[in-house]
Amino acid sequence: MNRDPIHLRPEHADLREHVRRFVEREVEPNALAWDEDGFVPREVLRRMGALGWLGLRYAPEHGGAGADMVTSVVFQEALSRCTSGGFVVTVLVHTDMASPHLAHVGTAEQKARWLPAICRGECITAVAVTEPDAGSDVAAIRTRAVRNGDDYVIDGAKLYITNGVHADLYFVAARTADAGARGISIFAVEKGTPGLRVSRALRKQGWLASDTAELAFERCRVPAANRLGEENQGFYAIMRNFQTERIALGAMAIGHCLTALDLTYRYVTQRQAFGAPLWSRQAIRQRLSMLAAKVEAARLLLYHCAWQVDQGVDNVREVSMLKALTGELANEVMYDCQQFHGGMGYMRECAIERLVRDARILAIGGGATEVMLEEVAKRFDPGRVG
Numbered sequence: 143m144n145r146d147p148i149h150l151r152p153e154h155a156d157l158r159e160h161v162r163r164f165v166e167r168e169v170e171p172n173a174l175a176w177d178e179d180g181f182v183p184r185e186v187l188r189r190m191g192a193l194g195w196l197g198l199r200y201a202p203e204h205g206g207a208g209a210d211m212v213t214s215v216v217f218q219e220a221l222s223r224c225t226s227g228g229f230v231v232t233v234l235v236h237t238d239m240a241s242p243h244l245a246h247v248g249t250a251e252q253k254a255r256w257l258p259a260i261c262r263g264e265c266i267t268a269v270a271v272t273e274p275d276a277g278s279d280v281a282a283i284r285t286r287a288v289r290n291g292d293d294y295v296i297d298g299a300k301l302y303i304t305n306g307v308h309a310d311l312y313f314v315a316a317r318t319a320d321a322g323a324r325g326i327s328i329f330a331v332e333k334g335t336p337g338l339r340v341s342r343a344l345r346k347q348g349w350l351a352s353d354t355a356e357l358a359f360e361r362c363r364v365p366a367a368n369r370l371g372e373e374n375q376g377f378y379a380i381m382r383n384f385q386t387e388r389i390a391l392g393a394m395a396i397g398h399c400l401t402a403l404d405l406t407y408r409y410v411t412q413r414q415a416f417g418a419p420l421w422s423r424q425a426i427r428q429r430l431s432m433l434a435a436k437v438e439a440a441r442l443l444l445y446h447c448a449w450q451v452d453q454g455v456d457n458v459r460e461v462s463m464l465k466a467l468t469g470e471l472a473n474e475v476m477y478d479c480q481q482f483h484g485g486m487g488y489m490r491e492c493a494i495e496r497l498v499r500d501a502r503i504l505a506i507g508g509g510a511t512e513v514m515l516e517e518v519a520k521r522f523d524p525g526r527v528g
Contacts, residue, residue, distance in 0.1 A: 147445035154216045161220035164193070173226040176351035177496065180343070181308055182232045184266060191263025196237055200245050204253055205261035211386075211451040214238070215393050215444060222397025225405075225493040227500025228351025230394055235304045236260070238390040239508075240267035242383050243313045243328055247371035252330065256311060268309035270300040270331075270357055271380060277302075278513045280315070280380055281323040285359060287316035294318075294329060294369065296337070296362040302507075306355025307343050309333060314359070319374050328376040330368045337362030348499035384509065385458065388465040389451070391508045392444050395468035395501070399437045399475045402497050406430065406479040413484075426482055433475050440468050462509075462517035469505035469514075476501040 146154075168186060176182055190196055198214050200206025207213075218238070222230050241260050244252060244267075259265035276282040285298025296316050303312075312331045319325030331338055341358040371379055407430065410420035420426055447464050450457040476498040480487040487494045505511045 147442055149212050149445045149449045150216065154213065157213065157216055158220040160193070161195070161217060162223065164190070165221065165224040169224045169226060169229055173224070173229065173351070173493075173496065174491065176226060176229060178350075180350060181353040182229050182351055184263075184308065187233065187236070187266060188263040190233065191261060194261075196233075196263050197257070197261030198237070199242075200257060200261060201253075204257035206257070211389070211448040212445065215389065215448040218390050218393035219397045219400075219441075219444075222394040223401050224397075225401060225496055226351050227394070227398065227497070227503075228349040230397075231304055231349055231352050234390045234394065235269065236267050239383070239387045240269035240305070240309075240311075240313050242386055243269065243370055243379060244330065246382065247328070247375075247379050248330075251367075252370065256330070260311075265310045266305055266308065267311045267313065268303050268305035270303050270306070270312050270314040272302050273299060274301050278509055280326070280377060283315055283317060283326065285314070285316045287318050287327060287329060287364070289318075289366070290363075292366050293363045294366060296329065296331070296359040296364060298359050299341070300357040300359075302344065303355050303357055304349075304352055306357055307340055307353035312338070312357070313370065315376055315380060316359075318376075321374065323377040325374050326376040326380070327373050328370040328379060329364050330370060331362065331364055335362055335364065346503075348496075348502055350499075385451070385461045387508050388461050388514075389444070389447055391504060392440075392447070392461075392464040392468040395472040395504050396437060396441050396444055398497055398501060398504075399433075399440075399468075399472055402475050402479040402494060403430065403434055403437065405493060406482050409486075410482055420482065429478055430482070433478060436471055437475065440464070440471055443467065459518060459521040462514040465509055466511045466514035466518070469511055472501040472504045 194207055195217060197206035198209040198217060202208050221233060244256055256265060260267060271280060273283050273285060287294040287296045310333045314329045314331050315326055316329060317325055318327040337360050339358050340355045342356050344354040346354060410426055413420045443464050447457055447460050480494050480498045483494050486492050489495060
């Protein structure tokens with residue numbers, strides 16, 4: 143019996159199987175080592191590019207596959223069935239959080255210059271919006287870009303930048319006018335540009351395989367031709383791509399939940415305690431069954447959101463629900479799965495321990511739960527159905 147959401151097509155099963163084999167071969171044997179090293183080797187990303195996975199939604203003329211959002215979510219979920227959140231977010235920041243800024247508002251010349259290498263995994267991208275004093279409140283950023291002839295000069299700092307240590311191309315939000323949300327622009331800044339430096343690599347609780355940085359811009363001179371879209375219109379581009387980012391994080395949460403439940407089911411059916419498998423305990427069976435029900439319901443919302451995007455539906459409400467729901471659910475699932483692993487679940491060599499650490503950020507990054515619920519509240523209609 144096919145238990146997939148109704149939006150999925152036969153070719154999606156093939157994509158999912160190819161990703162599963164890649165994860166099994168390339169990721170799982172190296173997950174612990176990548177945590178210890180603090181980054182995913184870039185040759186792994188280039189292999190993914192060669193498979194056509196790093197530009198699924200981009201135009202074929204730039205090396206992409208021209209796929210829809212549902213296909214993208216199939217890929218995201220399949221990739222997230224691995225046990226390394228750091229690996230997954232390294233990929234998804236590149237494919238769904240950073241490079242879409244170029245695809246959405248870049249000129250033909252800008253796309254021709256960078257997108258083919260992005261799709262091949264030869265140019266890895268990062269998005270630099272968050273600052274020490276501005277996270278979800280994008281309109282409060284202070285990094286400034288001042289026009290100087292044919293260039294802009296950027297000064298400021300960015301914090302918590304995923305792929306920030308090793309990225310080749312940064313999409314940087316900077317203030318170009320003192321007009322709040324109406325005074326922000328986005329710039330493509332290449333690695334090695336004078337005045338751009340990684341001021342420090344950040345040590346984190348989870349996502350250890352993801353290189354994360356604080357960036358400093360000190361009289362960083364960027365050609366005006368590197369501005370993406372119209373001047374002072376960057377805020378709206380960032381808001382638009384937040385929906386793509388939050389769907390990707392929802393897919394990540396669902397993939398991790400499914401893997402955690404699979405691992406835990408296998409463990410409790412084999413682990414003997416007091417003369418019987420842990421699965422014989424009603425409390426464990428019922429708790430895991432309820433978690434499975436919640437994950438299944440959230441998964442259907444995930445694919446519904448992806449389908450809405452493909453239909454051109456304004457779904458800020460639904461995507462905000464998805465992000466809030468899955469971020470919290472991932473932490474609920476990981477807590478119980480670790481609990482049912484007992485002491486083994488606390489050991490670094492146990493995959494559940496890594497999944498627990500990596501899940502915590504899913505209720506924070508990309509829009510904290512509280513921010514997402516406020517977005518839902520703005521659009522709340524108790525009489526609304528669908």
